[in-house]
Amino acid sequence: xxxxxxxxxxxxxxxxxxxxxxxxxxxxxxxxxxxxxxxxxxxxxxxxxxxxxxxxxxxxxxxxxxxxxxxxxxxxxxxxxxxxxxxxxxxxxxxxxxxxxxxxxxxxxxxxxxxxxxxxxxxxxxxxxxxxxxxxxxxxxxxxxxxxxxxxxxxxxxxxxxxxxxxxxxxxxxxxxxxxxxxxxxxxxxxxxxxxxxxxxxxxxxxxxxxxxxxxxxxxxxxxxxxxxxxxxxxxxxxxxxxxxxxxxxxxxxxxxxxxxxxxxxxxxxxxxxxxxxxxxxxxxxxxxxxxxxxxxxxxxxxxxxxxxxxxxxxxxxxxxxxxxxxxxxxxxxxxxxxxxxxxxxxxxxxxxxxxxxxxxxxxxxxxxxxxxxxxxxxxxxxxxxxxxxxxxxxxxxxxxxxxxxxxxxxxxxxxxxxxxx
Amino acid sequence: xxxxxxxxxxxxxxxxxxxxxxxxxxxxxxxxxxxxxxxxxxxxxxxxxxxxxxxxxxxxxxxxxxxxxxxxxxxxxxxxxxxxxxxxxxxxxxxxxxxxxxxxxxxxxxxxxxxxxxxxxxxxxxxxxxxxxxxxxxxxxxxxxxxxxxxxxxxxxxxxxxxxxxxxxxxxxxxxxxxxxxxxxxxxxxxxxxxxxxxxxxxxxxxxxxxxxxxxxxxxxxxxxxxxxxxxxxxxxxxxxxxxxxxxxxxxxxxxxxxxxxxxxxxxxxxxxxxxxxxxxxxxxxxxxxxxxxxxx
Numbered sequence: 272x273x274x275x276x277x278x279x280x281x282x283x284x285x286x287x288x289x290x291x292x293x294x295x296x297x298x299x300x301x302x303x304x305x306x307x308x309x310x311x312x313x314x315x316x317x318x319x320x321x322x323x324x325x326x327x328x329x330x331x332x333x334x335x336x337x338x339x340x341x342x343x344x345x346x347x348x349x350x351x352x353x354x355x356x357x358x359x360x361x362x363x364x365x366x367x368x369x370x371x372x373x374x375x376x377x378x379x380x381x382x383x384x385x386x387x388x389x390x391x392x393x394x395x396x397x398x399x400x401x402x403x404x405x406x407x408x409x410x411x412x413x414x415x416x417x418x419x420x421x422x423x424x425x426x427x428x429x430x431x432x433x434x435x436x437x438x439x440x441x442x443x444x445x446x447x448x449x450x451x452x453x454x455x456x457x458x459x460x461x462x463x464x465x466x467x468x469x470x471x472x473x474x475x476x477x478x479x480x481x482x483x484x485x486x487x488x489x490x491x492x493x494x495x496x497x498x499x500x501x502x503x504x505x506x507x508x509x510x511x512x513x514x515x516x517x518x519x520x521x522x523x524x525x526x527x528x529x530x531x532x533x534x535x536x537x538x539x540x541x542x543x544x545x546x547x548x549x550x551x552x553x554x555x556x557x558x559x560x561x562x563x564x565x566x567x568x569x570x571x572x573x574x575x576x577x578x579x580x581x582x583x584x585x586x587x588x589x590x591x592x593x594x595x596x597x598x599x600x601x602x603x604x605x606x607x608x609x610x611x612x613x614x615x616x617x618x619x620x621x622x623x624x625x626x627x628x629x630x631x632x633x634x635x636x637x638x639x640x641x642x643x644x645x646x647x648x649x650x651x652x653x654x655x656x657x658x659x660x661x662x663x664x665x666x667x668x669x670x671x672x673x674x675x676x677x678x679x680x681x682x683x684x685x686x687x688x689x690x691x692x693x
Numbered sequence: 694x695x696x697x698x699x700x701x702x703x704x705x706x707x708x709x710x711x712x713x714x715x716x717x718x719x720x721x722x723x724x725x726x727x728x729x730x731x732x733x734x735x736x737x738x739x740x741x742x743x744x745x746x747x748x749x750x751x752x753x754x755x756x757x758x759x760x761x762x763x764x765x766x767x768x769x770x771x772x773x774x775x776x777x778x779x780x781x782x783x784x785x786x787x788x789x790x791x792x793x794x795x796x797x798x799x800x801x802x803x804x805x806x807x808x809x810x811x812x813x814x815x816x817x818x819x820x821x822x823x824x825x826x827x828x829x830x831x832x833x834x835x836x837x838x839x840x841x842x843x844x845x846x847x848x849x850x851x852x853x854x855x856x857x858x859x860x861x862x863x864x865x866x867x868x869x870x871x872x873x874x875x876x877x878x879x880x881x882x883x884x885x886x887x888x889x890x891x892x893x894x895x896x897x898x899x900x901x902x903x904x905x906x907x908x909x910x911x912x913x914x915x916x917x918x919x920x921x922x923x924x925x926x927x928x929x930x931x932x933x934x935x936x937x938x939x940x941x942x943x944x945x946x947x948x949x950x951x952x953x954x955x956x957x958x959x960x961x962x963x964x965x966x967x968x969x970x971x972x973x974x975x976x977x978x979x980x981x982x983x984x985x986x987x988x989x990x
Contacts, residue, residue, distance in 0.1 A: 317817075318817060449962065449963055474962075475962045475963065476958060476962055477962065477963070477965060477966050480958070481914040481915070482705070482709055482913075482914060482954070482955070482958075484701075484705040484708075484709075484841075484844070484955070485701070485702045485705045485706075485955045485956075485958050485959050486958065488698060488701040488702060488705065488959075489698070489959065503819070503917075504819045504915045504917045507819060507821070507915045508914050508915050511821060511914075511915065512841070512914075515829065515830065515831070515841040515843065515844075516831050516839055516840070516841055517830060517831040517839055531818075532818065532819055535818060536818065536819060536820060536821065536915070537820075537821075537823075538821045538823060539823060539829065684963070
């Protein structure tokens, strides 16, 4: 048969009619909800990404993959922490797998890429996984991108004040990696610390620096603490080399400084590490019953396969996933009308994260939640972080008016600045 | 800028250069005799450190051997890297002598396999050796003040390695054979010298130096997967700057790169990573043989 325009029209109309008939018939037995997810199972954050999926699996298993009477189909994708790969995988999820909802990604630049991609979609929703760049939701937000975890600047809430008031610190040397995430963290710390009158001498180094001896040599003689915004092996290298020159000033850490790399490694750095204070969205040791319960369930489900304690990425992915599930439950699994009811429910929900922190969204669909002050303790031979303080309801603008906060400018190498008086 | 600060940063550069020299001298040795561009040199560095640590860790925890653990780890690291190097030369590189592209590809393949094997066997967590108490902590240095004694030890070790290699190449029969091999392998073989045996010996020696560097390096800085690429790149840059197959050139190259890294970090931290490559490019533009390399005859 020749395929003319007329036959094509007939075919198309027939298909449309068939689809309508089918959807009528299936009103009682609705099709599954397809949830896609992206995390980093490749590249530098592979272990964190793996842990994120452990937590997501727990969230789905707890409701037996059913919400609002509809079955959940979970399609997992992986990125390698670069924005172009995350974007390609998101396109694959939307275009080939035809998912309704994406949960992800894990790292900062990826989050901004997916935020921009979400703008091109109608009737689909992207919910962040664990990425923590401030601008994803602060500047130029997208109406169908939601983030139920807090970000890099929020994570430092309370630390600057603690350093100034409780530690009596007046001048710190900042040792930080020279890229966007540390800028956000430094901004959060200095926002409080400089306001109170503290001074900061900044010493930036490229990511993956292994020899910090010349950075240490530049420490001014009158500093009373070191602010270390480094992660992984970089933090380990600094602390070891600082111990080697006999350094003994207190260390103030960033939110990713006291990670498993540092806590599980043995060596001379341990002497400096014990007692290190930091701030962030989670702590290994936290009295809150929600956390105790989550850790117990995590250990029971994953045993020796998982970490000793759920990682920051596991908690963030879990928090975002239960937000999705709760909103789906509220609308009875209704994703019709371009997901309007679902997105409205997401924007309104309020719930308790596994850390025990209350979570709700601001008008940019960014989480307002609690931040913990943490301290590294020796817990029966194992180094762990312990919560000793809590700043409730930290907003992305750190409690300031939005306009006023935006006027402070984007965090950068030179912003903010409060050098010591000469 | 105070004199003290100037001296500290310069000394930091020299101590870093010492580590680079130990690793790159093995690379240079192998290249000098066999014209083999061993792209798995960084892997040998890593194997030395990982095997050394596998031996070190249980010993350090035990009471009887705790104080000797580090020295035993050094021996284990050197042996492991040397044996692996020997195996590489005998099983793969020996019979493709002269086919440089093929050797380069084979060694790249080996480095990927080795990295994955180490990940499977030891996992992805970083580790670090603890130097014996004698070598840990600060000492007083004139004009400088407190300085880590281990970094000074690194300089001493590098000087010892340099002198040792110089004596080996210039004052022994093996050295005469090696140097003859650089000029004319066929004539050397015609003189009755077992060239494959010499080649295997030199390869093992070069690999052993990488293994030594691995344990020393993993005492000064944390060791993690991925450093193989860093140290391979560093070895290439040092040898290209200094001149292929010259011990003096390797030392000069290492000092230049070490100082550039440390001073770069102080003077313009954001762009310090490119400084080493700027040096390499400039040297190649003016002296294509490297600073102390021999002109082709």
